[in-house]
Amino acid sequence: MFLAAEEPNAVLPHPSEIILGLVAFLLLLFVISKFVAPRFEKLYAERTAKIEGGIEKAEKAQAEAEAALQQYKAQLAEARAESARIRDDARAEAEQIKEELRAQAQEESARIIAQGQASLEASRAQIVAELRADLGRHAVALASKVVGESLEDDARRRGTVDRFLEELDAVSAPAKN
Structure with missing residues (x-):
């Protein structure tokens, strides 16, 4: 048999392709591990640091907010x-003012009542004096007519009038009680 050129195998690639693919893979692996992987690791570390820093900032802000809330409360x-x-102070002061006004009003009322009573007593005394004098004149005039003699003598008239008024007071004193 004559060996003819080998036919390419569809399942197994040519050994030169395997070697070339292996070299390209190793070269790609070297470039990725030398340049790309450290860059990814660096970005990953930065992102982790930012996230952790953000969490710390959030926790710090939350703690500050909690402190502010406690301070506000x-x-x-x-x-x-x-x-x-x-x-309470205003109520106590209002009560004190109310009591002071009540005391002032009571004092004023008592003063007005006392003044009125004094005025009434003075008026009563004046009226009694006027009535006594009037009663004395009428009594003397009436007695003069009854007795038939003149009671013009001042001393006799005063004595008679005073005696009459004393008797009148003695009679009216039991009636008042």
Whole structure:
């Protein structure tokens, strides 16, 4: 048999193609491991650092927000306590003013009542004095007509009038009680 040129095998590639493919693969592997892989590792590390830094910043911001919230709550509680204290002070002051005004009103009322009673007593005394004098004149005139003699003598008239008024007071004193 005559050996003819070998026919290419469809399943197995030619050995030169295998060698050339292997050299190209090794060259590509060298370039990737020397240049590309370190660049990816560097980018990966940077991205990891940014993410971790972002997380730290977020945690720090959250802690600051929590501290601000606690401070706000403390200030709010302090403001509420202050407003309650001010309200209580205002109520106490209002009560004190109310009591002072009530005391002033009572004093003024007592003063007006006392002044009215004093005025009334003075008026009463004046009216009683006028009535006594008037009653004395009428009594003397009536007694003069009844007795038939003149009671013009001042001393006798005063004595008679005073005695009459004393008797009148003695009679009216039990009636008042």
